[in-house]
Amino acid sequence: MCLSRGEHVRLLRCVGRVGLSHDENVRKMQVLTFVQIAEGKTELSFETIEKELQLATDDVEPFIIDGTTQNQSQHDIHSVCT
Numbered sequence: 001m002c003l004s005r006g007e008h009v010r011l012l013r014c015v016g017r018v019g020l021s022h023d024e025n026v027r028k029m030q031v032l033t034f035v036q037i038a039e040g041k042t043e044l045s046f047e048t049i050e051k052e053l054q055l056a057t058d059d060v061e062p063f064i065i066d067g068t069t070q071n072q073s074q075h076d077i078h079s080v081c082t
Helices: 005-017 022-038 046-053 057-081
Strands: none
Touching: 005 022, 022 046, 046 057
């Protein structure tokens, strides 16, 4: 779906008015996409991640490291709380 610049600006304002963050929403969609494309695979190329998540080449590695760190933190919290 392609939006005109005006439509895009209106959508961003609407998202902000309901208390959501566009950047956080994009990040969540990237994480969900990553999980979907990684499911059942033992290997995943940087090129695939870059293309599917629409990341710049230099952003692929930090995305993976950040996601791995967050996952480990959630696992640690779950282990302590159970």
